Amino acid sequence: MSKETNSAEVLLNQNVAPEQFDWESFESGLNAEDRSEKKELEEIYNGSLNDLTDNDVITGKVVRLTDKEAIVDINFKSEGVISLNEFRYNQGLKVGDVVEVMVDKREDKSGQLQLSHKKARTLKAWDKVNELHETGEIVNGFVKSRTKGGMIVDVYGIEAFLPGSQIDVKPIKDYDQFVGKTMEFKVVKINPEFKNVVVSHKALIEADIEGQKKEIIAQLEKGQVLEGTVKNITSYGVFVDLGGVDGLIHITDLSWSRVNHPSEILEDGQTVKVVILDFDDEKTRIQLGMKQLEAHPWDALSADLKVGDKVKGKVVVLADYGAFVEIAPGVEGLIHVSEMSWSTHLRSAGDFVKVGDEVEAEVLTLDREDRKISLGMKQLSKDPWENIEAKYPVGSKHVGTVRNFTNFGVFVELEEGIDGLIYISDLSWTKKIKHPSEFCNVGDKLDVIVLELDTQARRLSLGHKQLTENPWDKFETKYAEGTVHTGTAVEVHDKGASVQFEDAEVEAFCPSRLLEKEDGSKIKKGETAEFKVIEFNKEFKRVVVSHTGIFRDEEKKNVRESNNRSHSTSASSNNEERSTLGDIDALAELKRKMEEGK
Helix, strand or coil: CCCHHHHHHHHCCCCCCCHHCCCHHHHHHHHHHHCCCCCCCHHHHHHHHHHHCCCCCCCEEEEEEEECCCEEEECCCEEEEHHHHCCCCCCCCCCCCCEEEEEEECCCCCCEEEEHHHHHHHHHHHHHHHHHHHCCCCEEEEEEEEECCCCEEEEEEEEEEEEEHHHHHCCCCCCCCCCCCCEEEEEEECCCCEEEECCCCCCCHHHHHHHHHHHHHHHHCCCCCEEEEEEEECCEEEEEECCEEEEEEHHCCCCCCCCCCCCCCCCCCCCCEEEEEEECCCCEEEECCCCCHHHCHHHHHHCCCCCCCCEEEEEEEEEEEEEEEEEEEEEEEEEEEHHHCCCCCCCCCHHHHCCCCEEEEEEEEEEEECCEEEEEEEHHCCCCCCCHHCCCCCEEEEEEEEEEEEECCCEEEEEEHHHHHHEEEHHHCCCCCCCCCHHCCCEEEEEEEEEEEEECCEEEEEEHHHHHHCCCHHHHHHHHCCEEEEEEEEEEECCCCECCCCCCCCCCEEEEECCEEECCCCCCCEEEEEEEEEEEEECCEEEEECCHHHHHHHHHHHHHHHHHHHHHHHHHHHCCCCCCCCHHHHHHHHHHHHHHHC
16 A cells, blocks of 8 residues: 555544645645655755756766766766767776766756766867967877868867868878877967867977077088988979978089989988088078089099090080080080081081080190180091192182172082182172172072182182173173163153163163153153163263253254354355344253253
């Protein structure tokens, strides 16, 4: 029988008056003493839960672990539950550990108290993270995953961002190698508004390097030999890590021999010995050398080598002006393009040799003090100017090749190393040539005759027109001053006209005032008429003619005859005739025309 039934029976058996009946005891099933004890417990329970607010961080003890959850006792009505995912950063969690928690839900559907370790850690973590940012202290963080541009790191429960550039001092290609690792970091940036935290592992490495740097820099001296590691190879040199301090070996200081690219000598990660050549005042720019640790190649050059000796070597550098030939390791001589061939016309060194060619040359100059040597290739073949007078005497005829033009003439090559010049005036007897390209083309074969020979200056003067008879010798007689010829006006302009005669080589000039015809009009282009030669110059091939002079000469003749008749009549006749006014005017006009004709 229940406790509540017994109480009811007792009350009924006592015959208590209705107004004295204890309905609270009847309904609750508890007597006054039990009800008082229950009330005290409720007050204690409700009071303790009211004290537990959502933002309070409290401590609890792990009392049991399951596959997915941790059961934590916080000394309240029931034990709380926390997902093990919130303890991923702490892989060593065990029963008995004390952890910080916050109330997530007072009761879930099953009446279970839900706690959050992550929220508790986050609330505490923000204070700690801000403190770390101010003090610069190092903190351990758990690398959770990769993200765009870097990694996500758990720091005291806060998801911080680790940029890819802040993982290491060297560029990182494989980010996945860091996922799941616990590493040391430094908090470098906080944004309270957006709850963003940025951490850096590189800053710790740089701090260590900076410390090493100061120690190394303090001990640096010129001429000091150190050991380093190749850090970076560029087209202009190699950066070497000296243990926290970087130095540069310029490409010219890698080897005494010529180097096209530093990768021919060194590779990344290689350990090398270097010597300190120079550094700036702060010792932040350090110039290193490798070749200086070896003897200079010129010191090993044979003491017997002298000017005139023949040497062999390989072409290592080619330029338009010449080629550098390595005749011994680290010893280079220059063969200027002018020393590659006896030919005098300008050419490029690439026409004779190319990089990698093995060549033989003669030592032209040797300066051991300045470490310079010049070489020549043409000296190994016979000089074509030897016995030049026997091969090309004045008056001898030859066939040459047109090599190039100048404004004043044509250079013709008679053989390799022997060029001659034909002045523009020696190309043709009759053609008026403004530029040699009007007469011939480069590469053309041209008949020439030697006009002058200067062996000392190594100069040949050639002619082309001299191979034929000068037609102006016969023109001098045919077109003598005063002779009349039929010609055609081929060009007419303001100053006059060009007149072509039957000899195609002869083109005369008729001034504009002398183109006037008897009727007062002027000769036009294409018109044929008679012209009188009034000037002939053989030297300058100039012929000046006049059409007006032909009929004006006739007029002068008629006037003279008329005057003679007039004087004769006056002498024989007693009746002298006086000239009329009209006759006087006609004579005046004729005189004017005659004067114009002069």
